[in-house]
Amino acid sequence: MRCLYCQQQFLPPIVWRELFSLQVAQQPVLCQACQQQFEPLAPGCPTCGRPQASPSRCQDCQRWQQHYPTQLLHNHASYHYNLAMHDLMVQYKRYGDYQLALVLQTLIAPAFRKLEYDYYVPVPSAPEHLARRQFDTINAIFAGLVPLSPLLEKATGTSPQGEKQRRARLQTPQAFYLRPLVGSLPPGARYLLLDDIYTTGRTLYHARDALQVLDPQAKIESLTICR
Ligand SMILES: [Zn+2]
Numbered sequence: 039m040r041c042l043y044c045q046q047q048f049l050p051p052i053v054w055r056e057l058f059s060l061q062v063a064q065q066p067v068l069c070q071a072c073q074q075q076f077e078p079l080a081p082g083c084p085t086c087g088r089p090q091a092s093p094s095r096c097q098d099c100q101r102w103q104q105h106y107p108t109q110l111l112h113n114h115a116s117y118h119y120n121l122a123m124h125d126l127m128v129q130y131k132r133y134g135d136y137q138l139a140l141v142l143q144t145l146i147a148p149a150f151r152k153l154e155y156d157y158y159v160p161v162p163s164a165p166e167h168l169a170r171r172q173f174d175t176i177n178a179i180f181a182g183l184v185p186l187s188p189l190l191e192k193a194t195g196t197s198p199q200g201e202k203q204r205r206a207r208l209q210t211p212q213a214f215y216l217r218p219l220v221g222s223l224p225p226g227a228r229y230l231l232l233d234d235i236y237t238t239g240r241t242l243y244h245a246r247d248a249l250q251v252l253d254p255q256a257k258i259e260s261l262t263i264c265r
């Protein structure tokens with residue numbers, strides 16, 4: 039087998055369960071050396087998944103609690119945003135390397151085995167970024183895993199979170215709005231917002247607020263690859 043990330047050939051470990059499954063080798067794979075660079079998150083903040091020793095809410099969530107006393111956003115995250123993950127994300131977003139979308143897809147795929155929602159809503163990029171990269175970086179990762187409902191859009195001229203300092207990120211104004219809908223969606227449905235990184239939470243809280251306009255009874259959570 040050839041590793042999707044480093045392109046080296048390797049012998050995949052035999053998993054007995056897979057020998058009897060029809061899903062054998064359907065998912066692209068990473069070699070052990072690459073896989074080990076990415077650190078799965080141990081239980082941390084119960085609300086956003088931030089890595090920490092304490093089982094209580096993290097500082098970010100405590101701050102959000104002041105803004106949203108009864109509506110904290112529950113985020114599911116799979117990996118620590120370590121140096122290897124940072125490098126992978128930078129390479130993916132800066133150079134728009136589509137192959138890396140498959141690497142990220144492979145890494146996040148197991149998370150969906152335990153999650154079930156009615157709608158999976160990708161957090162959109164600004165139109166100028168779509169034009170520059172020629173593809174949507176979030177859709178490219180998640181489209182192969184779950185059916186996507188692109189219910190949100192992002193206004194032009196809103197710079198990406200990654201290029202800003204923490205304080206500036208938190209002060210970013212709301213840039214998301216609902217796409218005009220063709221039909222109506224069932225009330226009280228379960229939505230999962232999909233994004234790559236949870237940094238301060240600002241982006242995801244804005245996306246959640248924009249989506250909540252659709253249905254105040256909607257149950258909205260989020261999933262990010264890293265925290
Ligand atoms: Zn590799």
Ligand SMILES: [Zn+2]
Pocket residue numbers: 083084085086087088095096097098099100
């Ligand atoms: Zn938290």
